[in-house]
Amino acid sequence: MKQIFVVIICCGLLSCSQQKQFPKGIEHVVVIGLDGLSSTGFHAATKPCMDSLMHQGAYNYKVRCILPSVSTPNWNAMLCGAGPEITGAVNNSWKAQDFSFPYPVMSQSHSFPNIFRIIREQKPDAELGAIYQWNGFHNLLEDELLNMSKTYPTQLETAQKSAEYILDKKPNFLFIQLDDIDHEGHSAGHMSSKYVDFIEETDGHVKLIVDAIRKAGIADKTLIIIVSDHGGIFHGHGGNTYDELTTPIIFAGKGVKNNYLIKQQIYKYDLAADVVFALGLKAPQVWVGRPTRPAYQGFDEPDNLWQDLDVLPSPRYASENYTSPFSGTFGDEATVTILPPEGTKGEIRYTTDESVPNRTSPVYTGPFTVNTTTVVNAKMFNESGESVKVTATYIKQ
Ligand SMILES: [Zn+2]
Numbered sequence: 001m002k003q004i005f006v007v008i009i010c011c012g013l014l015s016c017s018q019q020k021q022f023p024k025g026i027e028h029v030v031v032i033g034l035d036g037l038s039s040t041g042f043h044a045a046t047k048p049c050m051d052s053l054m055h056q057g058a059y060n061y062k063v064r065c066i067l068p069s070v071s072t073p074n075w076n077a078m079l080c081g082a083g084p085e086i087t088g089a090v091n092n093s094w095k096a097q098d099f100s101f102p103y104p105v106m107s108q109s110h111s112f113p114n115i116f117r118i119i120r121e122q123k124p125d126a127e128l129g130a131i132y133q134w135n136g137f138h139n140l141l142e143d144e145l146l147n148m149s150k151t152y153p154t155q156l157e158t159a160q161k162s163a164e165y166i167l168d169k170k171p172n173f174l175f176i177q178l179d180d181i182d183h184e185g186h187s188a189g190h191m192s193s194k195y196v197d198f199i200e201e202t203d204g205h206v207k208l209i210v211d212a213i214r215k216a217g218i219a220d221k222t223l224i225i226i227v228s229d230h231g232g233i234f235h236g237h238g239g240n241t242y243d244e245l246t247t248p249i250i251f252a253g254k255g256v257k258n259n260y261l262i263k264q265q266i267y268k269y270d271l272a273a274d275v276v277f278a279l280g281l282k283a284p285q286v287w288v289g290r291p292t293r294p295a296y297q298g299f300d301e302p303d304n305l306w307q308d309l310d311v312l313p314s315p316r317y318a319s320e321n322y323t324s325p326f327s328g329t330f331g332d333e334a335t336v337t338i339l340p341p342e343g344t345k346g347e348i349r350y351t352t353d354e355s356v357p358n359r360t361s362p363v364y365t366g367p368f369t370v371n372t373t374t375v376v377n378a379k380m381f382n383e384s385g386e387s388v389k390v391t392a393t394y395i396k397q
Helices: 002-021 038-046 048-055 071-080 115-122 135-140 155-169 179-185 194-213 272-279
Strands: 026-036 058-064 128-130 147-151 173-178 220-226 245-254 328-332 332-336 347-351 367-372 374-382 392-395
Touching: 002 135, 002 147, 026 071, 026 194, 026 272, 038 058, 038 194, 038 245, 048 071, 048 194, 071 115, 071 135, 071 272, 115 128, 115 173, 115 272, 128 155, 135 147, 147 155, 173 194, 179 194, 194 220, 220 272, 220 347, 332 347, 332 374, 332 392
Parallel strands: 026 173, 026 220, 128 147, 128 173, 328 392
Antiparallel strands: 058 245, 220 245, 332 367, 347 374, 374 392
8 A cells, every 4th residue: 555655656746747847738839030130129119019929928138149140050050959069050151961060960861950850750740831031041941851941032921921821731830030120230220210110010020920820720829939040230240249149039829927037048049949848849968958948837947047247238339321430530520429228227338548438437428529539438337237348439530
């Protein structure tokens, strides 16, 4: 009798720990990837659909990019659960199955195991799709693992075809990549009004996809994840500034906490682990990424969070046409205008003697003029932390 009792207790404990191992009831995961969306841009834009997903879901504004901060290394890290030092995806010309780089492990088809392979192995009948506006995204895929892999030339069409596919096939996993925000960052400049407008327009395209999930009748068993590959600054990206390296993420739908700011640090390569975790599947040990467990009801933040000082977004120098102000020249005098980062409270402090601003440096209260060659350093400060310094050099001709 005692033995039976012990066995029953053990089974009870086991089923309890198994219940907590994965979120329950998620049968579909739809990832919506918005190319070139920085956290700074996200804060600046009016975006009712994404805001409502955030309020019903869990989110974070400090997802860290893979270096370099360009598309292929970052999208591929999301698909492969590992960075370029492991997969070889170091630039935008990389291709899956190229095998010019020695991955630590390899599939029969000469690839590093990505999300699609892991789902296909563990759920052979799963409906898996990728629909992408940037045709370079196709380089990251092995079509034989997917039921649907297509590119469309416009963002609207990519969103519409994604919506049709959701209604028609109710995919278990769908990765959608929309490219317009990045285009506008390159042409009009990051944080230009056109860039922010395109985030607002993209919100409407995200809504088409979210509405399709509802119309397909799968909203109560679907997890939506909104991600970006990188941000940008001036007319590009690829560098190491806060605005290039820092992007938002939203988890919404089945099993996700409501209106919850995730504290756990999230990296690009965590996404692969997020998807297989949500679907209750096992991630391969060779992946580096960790699932964002605290996004889900019944899962706590890790007890080893390391939080000392916050790294804040940097202020920006206003510059004509969103070009770099780092070596601007002027005639009689130049006006220095420093803009606070969107969505962050605090004060900007600056120096003009080439020293690094600290908490006793002058507070920036508005535009000022310089009439000799001047190096301006500025930093954002508040009670919880500070930004890295940003420098602009105004050269008298
Ligand atoms: Zn990109």
